[in-house]
Amino acid sequence: MNLTEDSLHLTALSSIPDLGPVTIRKLIAHFGSPEAVLNASLKELRGVDKVGSKRAEAIKGFSGLEELQRRISKLGEQGIRLVTFYSEDYPEPLKEISDAPLALYVKGEITKDDRFAIAIVGSRKATHYGTQVAENIASELASMGFTIVSGLARGIDTAAHIGAVRCGGRSAAVLGSGISVPYPPENKGLMERIAKSGFVMSEFPPDTGPSRENFPRRNRIISGLSMGVLVVEAAGDSGALITANHALEQGREVFSIPGNINSAVSFGTNELIKKGARVVVSAKDIIEELAPALKGFIKSREKVKIEVSGEEKSLCDILSGEPAHVDYILRQSGMPASKTLAVLLDLELKGVVKQAEGKRFYLA
DSSP states (O other): OOOOHHHHHHHHHHTSTTOOHHHHHHHHHHHSSHHHHHHSOHHHHHTSTTTHHHHHHHHHTOOOHHHHHHHHHTGGGGTOEEEETTSTTSOHHHHTSTTOOSEEEEEEOOOGGGGSEEEEEOOSSOOHHHHHHHHHHHHHHHHTTOEEEEOOOTTHHHHHHHHHHHTTOOEEEEOSSOTTSOSSGGGHHHHHHHHHHSEEEESSOTTOOOOTTHHHHHHHHHHHTOSEEEEOOOOTTOHHHHHHHHHHHTTOEEEEOOOOTTOGGGHHHHHHHHTTOEEOSSHHHHHHHHHHHHTTOOOOOOOOOOOOOHHHHHHHHHOOSSOEEHHHHHHHHOSOHHHHHHHHHHHHHTTSEEEETTTEEEEO
């Protein structure tokens, strides 16, 4: 991988624990370049406002530049590349936020039109209503040319990504783990599909496993990439509400799907509406709110022609309009489990099959 010295040193600074983007920017502004920060003396580092002894010692203690360069040089073998704040294809909307990540790992291609993006987020324990809404609105927006951004989590995130990919649109998945360790693991196939027609992004090195503290951090990137955030379902303590709060702080629009007042996963969305979020019942509501910034961007995409392979047809013959559990499908298919699950994902992305709660599938 062709890596500039600035990018290497910037990535090194980003890998130092307890050294966030805001502090790194402050240090670069003070010393002039990422390399100069790494070469500064302990006394000079301590002299920078709010850096402190602990961070200064962490910077001076960093000794992994050669190892970092070696690992970055091997990213291409995994189809991953490093995109830093200095890279030409660093997303412009993300540059606007105060704590924008300075080094990102990306699989897929980022395009200029990805600035026309809508984030769709919500509960991991989504209802059938919620997943239907997320999938349908994502599909409608993606068919108009919008990039659908979400976090690849179970529930609403998964439905939003599927809705975008199903209609031949673009999607962007922002991970709370490294790209080589996708979470949840059952979404690895979906992640690969997203990378082919959009991109997958993480600020964590590729081999980083998922951890609780990573997910709130990635939420600021989801909102930062987007013109607005649509919350479909969210409990009172949902991470989707963290994303909505980031959106407000970043000057992005916040949209919310109204829900059943007796449903726990609608509490958060209804609260957002009470606080002023735009009520959304269709993609049209989002378009109307964002119209001044779109400037004729809306596109018309031809309906994707659906072709079904022999293996896909054999699974369709097993299924009906009534949800069938995946264990039943596996027994009836006669194919290896991994193959059956891959074919089911293909059918789901094509819109031929839908998934209900509890790993149950039915013909759409």
